[in-house]
Amino acid sequence: MSKTLEEIAQQLRAADKKVQLIYAFNGTGKTRLSRVMKNEIAPKNPEDDEPAPARRKFLYYSAFTEDLFVWDNDTEGDEDRKIRIQPNAFVDWVLRDRGQELNIINNFQHYTSRSITPSFPPETVVREIEGRRTNVLTFPEIRFAYTGGDNIENNVKISKGEENNLIWSVFYTLLQEVIALRKEPDPSQRDDNEYDDLEYVFIDDPVSSLDENHLIELAIDLAGLISSSRFENGDGVRYIVTTHNPLFFNVLCKELTGAARYLLKRNVTGQFLLEPKNGAANKSFSYHHHLISILRDAIDQDGVQKYHFNLLRNLYEKTANFLGYEHWTKLLSTAPEGRADYLKKLTNHYSHRELAFEEVADPTEKQKEDVEVLLDNLINNYGYWKQGEQNG
Incomplete structure (x- = not known):
């Protein structure tokens, strides 16, 4: 049954x-849903003279969050380049009140490069608070330095992808801090009460600029952070994560096993359908086709890397689960004669959680060829894939 976004928010x-x-x-309406959900959880009351900030009940990351950060490119001098931060309370809180600048930098460099270092120069401004002029510490801008060898270049302009990662890192660090504070169930025992009333966190597509390797890592990190968020007997913060990326969605599904899963569709009338997506027999969601496409492209373009073994193992596990095999390695029984044990060890080596993003040697040319052997074994010997292609 089709619904409005307001009805979808109520359903969630x-x-x-x-x-x-x-x-x-x-283009379906994920970002608009975040705003509608905000109004559902923390509606504005025109009769309230001093309404509590909506962020105390509803915290969200979306395109609207990115709009708070705007480049000043110094078009005249072309030297003093920086990002200006529109005045907002959540950046002031994470930087001024919680002192999280170093953690923001660490999170940013983790997904980009250690050679780019952001800084947040403070500035004192005078504001009127409760009828009195008061000095307030703010953080109105972000500057970037590039370190390459012995050279340091200040006030550089970073790429759009790096900028998006920086904004996500600010939000992610704030979320880490909120979750850490709320691990103490008694608000009177917390050293900060800014987010005591938080009910929902809405995260819309934090992965638009990540390569697939870092995308998997971010999904695992985010799932781990959400899992660590205290939630007992219905008491705690609730999370809604939306994405257009099939790989990101499925890694989250795998890591957050108790999560409700949906496909959001919009029909020709402009209304919406929130369709539950539970279990492995999810034929209408073409995750397996997406992984096959990624692997085929890597093979055809001689671009096989370490993380492709992660994708390949994910594909084997999903197929084994769907077909009722007790373990993904059972599917190797149809591999070329005498190679099943070797292919199992090879896949385990490159896809092991503790090794996947650490310093593991790149695959050799022979091992890259083995990726094609593994993929062909799956497609040629298990009709599930071909049936899935025929059924769309």
């Missing part, structure tokens, strides 16, 4: 789940 709230994951194509 009524579900009363700790985590809800939503896959939707770009």
